[in-house]
Amino acid sequence: MKTRTRKPHQDAPRSGASSALAATTAPASVEVTPRHLRVGDGYAATLVVTGYPAEVGPAWLEPLLSWPGRLDLALHIDPIPVPTAAARLRTQRARFESSRRSDAVKGKLSDPYVEAAADDAADLADRLARGAAKLFRVGLYLTVHARTEPELLDACAQVKAAAASTLIEVQPATWRHLPGWTTTLPLATDSLQMRRTMDTQALAAAFPLASADLPAPLPGDPAETGGVLYGINPDSQGIVWWDRWSQENYNSIVLARSGAGKSYFVKLDILRQLYQRVQVAVIDPEDEYLRLADAVGGTIVRLGGTGVKINPFDLPVGDTRPDVLTRRGLFLHTLIAVLLAEVPPPAERAALDRAILAVYRQAGITADPATHHRPAPLLRDLATVLDNDADPAAAQLAARLAPWVHGSFAGLFDAPTTTRPDGHLVVWSLRQLPDELRTVGTLLALDAIWRSVDAPGPAGIGVRRLVVVDEAWLLMRDGEGAKFLFKMSKAGRKRNAGLSVVTQDVADVLSTDLGQAVVANAVTQILLKQAPQAIDQVADAFGLTAGERRMLLSARVGHGLLICGANRTGFEAISSRAEHALATTKPSDLAGLGDEEVEL
Structure with missing residues (x-):
């Protein structure tokens, strides 16, 4: 049996802001089958946690939260009033005590499971009476998403395996996947009502409900094909794979x-x-x-x-755009400002601009791209043009450039570019x-x-x-x-x-x-x-x-x-032996490498 639910028509009347929000955020369609849902252009299935480990430690839900896929985990918590919890504990302890006395009268050995459960119930009753603990009815549900039905089956199998690694038993919500899906939405509604009683300590160990890994692609998004390895996540032992180009x-x-x-x-x-x-x-x-x-x-x-040698006056090879000479002149303004450690005063900047245009004209280079192959002028040619300018600001600028033209810093600019x-x-x-x-x-x-x-x-x-x-x-x-x-x-x-x-x-x-x-x-x-x-x-x-x-x-x-953005994860950079040999700068590592040849 299949049912299909569609959004109401855009012209249909809405009752309140909640209807408008639902019409905006709901998927285009929901197709319900006994074993899964088709939500929009993706597939989803809900798993219900039916068995819990006898003892749990901090972050006992981490194997599920760090599963490398899209997984919606919902934890529904209802507190049990203390009088009701105390009465239920008394009844439960009476049952355990009755079972122990019955075995003793019949001459049977004590059941270790009953003994352990009785001791746990007694300890919980003591903590409940002292106000050190409370009881809660807890429902734990998982909705797995995938792009296709075969991928959904594989994803559900992987989630079951991850849950089994911490002694958690899960079962599919067969025939009830639609209520299961709504249960894992942020609606604060538990439509499945499959609960388990937990105390404060066990419930607190389930928090925080956050994954240390980066989120997986949403259903319908194209599969990621690029990226490089950044390292290992120390918290989840997962792979940190990142694609800056996406x-x-x-x-x-x-x-x-x-x-x-x-x-x-x-x-x-x-x-x-x-x-x-x-x-x-x-x-x-x-x-x-x-x-x-x-x-x-x-x-x-x-x-x-x-x-x-590097000649900053060189024009880009093969660039025939009409503004190439103008852009080169603007860069020379930036370069001169760096050489002088400050932006020149307006008078000196005006003299510099005239000198840049003049020095290119002397070299036979104009805005015409056909002239751009000619040898470019040098910094000393610019200084000569400034010296010949009648403006006092030009002479002042030429004097300030002297260390870069004739002095100690001239070695980088005193010849044409030697390398491409x-x-x-x-x-x-x-x-x-x-x-x-x-x-x-x-x-x-x-x-x-x-x-x-x-x-x-x-x-x-x-x-x-x-x-x-x-x-x-x-x-x-x-x-x-x-x-x-x-x-x-x-x-x-x-x-x-x-x-x-x-x-x-x-x-x-x-x-x-x-x-x-x-x-x-x-x-x-x-x-x-x-x-x-x-x-x-x-x-x-x-x-x-x-x-x-x-x-x-x-x-x-x-x-x-x-x-x-909002995504963040810890990582530890890892490398192969060959990569380490190329990346390390420790003297001890370099001494150990010696003349050994590195093959990639």
Whole structure:
């Protein structure tokens, strides 16, 4: 027998706000069969808990709550008045005592089950009389959801197995799946009325009714096919599998104190993204990613190294858009502001703008794309144009740029670009740059990466790119650099690119409006071990509970918290032996590796 229930027609009269809400939120149809329901475009079946273990411990419902699928668990609780509970206990104890005396008169050995039940009833009666416990009538029901009927059968079998692991017996609500489904909805109505008496201690051990794992896809949603392994959930021992490319945006932020394992985790993420044919670019301040790049055949650009030059005046290769020269001029304004550690005054900015246009004209480069293949000017050419300008502001600006043109900092800009970074993994190494050039080097690397991300044409269609900025506080502490990073976090999604910001200096990220904006534009948020001095700021920014604060303060290396909107779960980063050899930076581990070859 099948029955079908449909929503009333839109023009039918409604009685009150509840009818309007039901018409809005109810499924399009409900098809009832003896063994399952078809709710909308999915299937559901209700299981009733009929047998409970003799003793339960804390979180005894965890195996059901952490089942990796969609499972609605409803716990209906009705308190029993104390006089009624005491009378029932007296009756139950009288039955146990009668059974014990009857066995003794007949010369039988005492039944251990009766003895145990009698002792438990006596202990419960004592606690009830002292007010240390109460009795409740409890009904526990499970509704399992799936996309198809075969998947529903498999899911129900898995839920039964998970329940049996904790000595919980479940039975299907055959012929009563519709009342079972409504019982597990948030309506506070128990239509099945299959209850069991529990005391306060056993009932309290069932809370909290929350799962430590990420939610499974809803029925009707397409199956997830992407993603990478983040690690193991220490609470449920489940797999934490995450796909940043299926989220609202593809950005992530990793915050942790020094030594918490943030670079180790990021290297594992990079390696697993490469398995998915994602092109990755890394800004590496401490040469932590070089062994990984060598192992996978990536490209390494050592800024500050002998013969390595970057010309910020270069125009993007193959970009024929009419505004390419204008966009390059705007970037040069940002670069000069970073070189000077401040935005130039209006008079100097006007002189700079004139000089940028003039230096390109001297090189024969105009807005016509046909001229963009000509050799680009250098920073010293810009300084020469400023010197020849009659405006005193231009001469002042040229004097301020002297250390970058003729002085100690000129080595990075005094020749045309010597390398064209290309490949599935490009690592921009900044370790050989002095501290005074770190921010500038990071900005130049980001600009080169952005030009590859923003490149027009069929080469960029369908290619996913991930940009990793390690030790992002180097750029966050500079206003113009932080603006450039914010631009990448906002505009990367439209170009099929994601930004991963990694930093140990939480204050530099959260203390500025631009830093908070970068965090707000990262759907995937990773928090590893935090310092006590920064935990209050982190807790306020990410809405951490007291338990999550304690977890992050005492977390071991590689343990952390994955946050995505309302979803959050703990995880422990795990790796294979080959991955560990590429990701670790411990001197003891590196000494043990020696010259051993790593095969992926």
